[in-house]
Amino acid sequence: MKFRIDPSAQKALSLGKDAVFRLLVLMMILLGWLSAMGTSALFSLEEVYHQWQLSQKSHISVYLMPDSTPQQIRTLEEALIIIPGVHDLQPLSQSVVRELIAPYLGYDTNLPMPKILDVEVDQSLNRDVFDARVKELFPMAEVDDARAMLETVAESVRFVQAGAFLAAAAVFMVLASLVALTVRSGLRAQQHALNILQYVGATNAFLKGLILRQVFARAAIGMCGAIIMSAASLAVLNVFYAPLVPYVTSKVWMAAIGAPMLLMLVVMVAAYWSAGATLTADYDMNAPKKKAA
Amino acid sequence: MISFENVAYQYPKARTTAINDVSFDLEEGSFHYLTGPSGAGKTTLFRMMYMDLKPTRGRLTVFNKNIAGLSADEIAILRRRMGIVFQDFRLLPHLTVEENVSLPLTLNGAMDKKQRDCVKEIIDWVGLSHKSRELPAFLSGGEKQRVAIARAVVNRPRLLIADEPTGNVDASMGRRIMHLFTELNKHGTTLLIATHDRSLITDCPAPSIVVENGHLSRLSSVA
Numbered sequence: 098m099k100f101r102i103d104p105s106a107q108k109a110l111s112l113g114k115d116a117v118f119r120l121l122v123l124m125m126i127l128l129g130w131l132s133a134m135g136t137s138a139l140f141s142l143e144e145v146y147h148q149w150q151l152s153q154k155s156h157i158s159v160y161l162m163p164d165s166t167p168q169q170i171r172t173l174e175e176a177l178i179i180i181p182g183v184h185d186l187q188p189l190s191q192s193v194v195r196e197l198i199a200p201y202l203g204y205d206t207n208l209p210m211p212k213i214l215d216v217e218v219d220q221s222l223n224r225d226v227f228d229a230r231v232k233e234l235f236p237m238a239e240v241d242d243a244r245a246m247l248e249t250v251a252e253s254v255r256f257v258q259a260g261a262f263l264a265a266a267a268v269f270m271v272l273a274s275l276v277a278l279t280v281r282s283g284l285r286a287q288q289h290a291l292n293i294l295q296y297v298g299a300t301n302a303f304l305k306g307l308i309l310r311q312v313f314a315r316a317a318i319g320m321c322g323a324i325i326m327s328a329a330s331l332a333v334l335n336v337f338y339a340p341l342v343p344y345v346t347s348k349v350w351m352a353a354i355g356a357p358m359l360l361m362l363v364v365m366v367a368a369y370w371s372a373g374a375t376l377t378a379d380y381d382m383n384a385p386k387k388k389a390a
Numbered sequence: 391m392i393s394f395e396n397v398a399y400q401y402p403k404a405r406t407t408a409i410n411d412v413s414f415d416l417e418e419g420s421f422h423y424l425t426g427p428s429g430a431g432k433t434t435l436f437r438m439m440y441m442d443l444k445p446t447r448g449r450l451t452v453f454n455k456n457i458a459g460l461s462a463d464e465i466a467i468l469r470r471r472m473g474i475v476f477q478d479f480r481l482l483p484h485l486t487v488e489e490n491v492s493l494p495l496t497l498n499g500a501m502d503k504k505q506r507d508c509v510k511e512i513i514d515w516v517g518l519s520h521k522s523r524e525l526p527a528f529l530s531g532g533e534k535q536r537v538a539i540a541r542a543v544v545n546r547p548r549l550l551i552a553d554e555p556t557g558n559v560d561a562s563m564g565r566r567i568m569h570l571f572t573e574l575n576k577h578g579t580t581l582l583i584a585t586h587d588r589s590l591i592t593d594c595p596a597p598s599i600v601v602e603n604g605h606l607s608r609l610s611s612v613a
Contacts, residue, residue: 105489106496108484108485289480289482290482293481293482296440296474298467298470298494300497303466376462
């Protein structure tokens with residue numbers, strides 16, 4: 098069985114003669130770039146959140162009363178360091194504490210400063226055990242509890258991500274609809290050629306093959322354009338906005354390349370569906386015939 | 391090969407039927423003319439034969455298959471066994487003469503050398519080898535007619551239906567075309583030619599199917 102389509106047959110059904118169909122490349126570049134940027138932003142946001150979450154989880158501050166003695170603090174250090182998940186303990190110097198608390202005290206610098214113990218922990222730490230041990234030795238102590246804030250931020254991040262996913266889905270839907278319209282428009286413009294091919298015995302599968310080849314060729318050009326534009330945009334951001342660099346990971350680059358490729362898949366599925374629907378409608382023998390454009 | 395049994399057809403939104411209660415058979419290897427005044431229903435019968443329309447009543451079988459239940463792809467496969475010459479030629483304006491003629495041979499993939507030679511041979515036969523790379527826009531009506539005929543016969547069809555195939559060509563070319571048709575018929579191709587040209591029927595006698603006001607008025611052998 099031969100799979101190569103003869104150039105004459107390919108030339109016979111030339112959808113590119115339709116101006117709307119020719120826009121497919123441009124549409125693919127713009128929407129591909131948009132979706133690539135959106136997906137990259139999504140992955141960057143995930144990375145920002147992940148790194149921030151790690152830093153929040155790895156440090157706990159224990160606030161002790163100003164009159165706590167060095168002996169009491171040492172006892173607390175000895176009690177906490179043996180808790181699984183605690184790596185290091187470091188009392189902050191009074192100057193650092195003053196700097197941290199100054200915004201909340203205004204100009205009143207004569208107030209006694211609390212003692213702050215900076216505790217480095219990992220994820221295996223059982224916070225309830227830690228908090229109970231602190232309260233046992235220092236009933237008046239306050240322990241930072243970032244869990245509520247982490248949850249709020251996590252919810253916000255997930256909300257933003259869900260919004261971005263919906264926007265991406267909308268972009269994909271829009272593109273699918275536009276592709277369906279362009280294929281339909283291209284076929285309408287080629288109604289005369291389409292009818293002749295049908296009269297000489299072209300099957301729907303053959304015609305779909307001709308259509309999909311042309312859609313693929315244009316969409317592939319658009320996809321390459323979108324990938325190049327997305328990669329260039331990320332490179333420019335990396336060069337001119339240094340704080341972003343740690344968050345542009347390999348995942349972000351993959352997203353920038355993968356989104357237009359996924360869009361290409363959507364284009365091909367939409368084109369296949371649209372071509373099938375148009376050809377089936379055209380074969381409704383007793384339906385009034387459409388006029389060639 | 392083709393069998394009409396009490397076939398009627400009414401165009402959508404039309405008040406009357408275009409053809410009504412038509413019954414006849416075209417036997418394999420036969421040669422018939424289809425005649426009748428303008429508006430009698432010849433084109434409708436023609437379109438039904440190449441399965442562009444299906445009966446609104448009655449039964450039509452083409453290559454022994456009832457067309458009512460055929461899918462688009464089944465129709466396409468049956469059409470590959472037919473050659474159709476349209477009165478308005480239906481050539482693709484952006485394809486050259488050679489490309490237009492080779493169209494039926496391209497449906498199974500890229501053409502091989504034998505098929506390309508066959509295309510050249512048939513173009514040569516209709517006297518257009520010097521114009522094989524021209525677009526239809528640069529051809530006269532008669533030349534377009536010959537391209538349409540070449541395209542219809544290039545794949546050696548089992549059934550050839552032609553609507554006024556000699557209407558736009560001079561008498562000499564008309565005779566050559568009819569000679570080709572009769573040769574094809576001798577080799578087993580079933581032939582149906584719609585024509586108003588009495589001289590054609592006289593020069594190349596064959597039975598006529600006469601249609602009037604959408605009815606089959608008679609099935610006659612003309613000598």
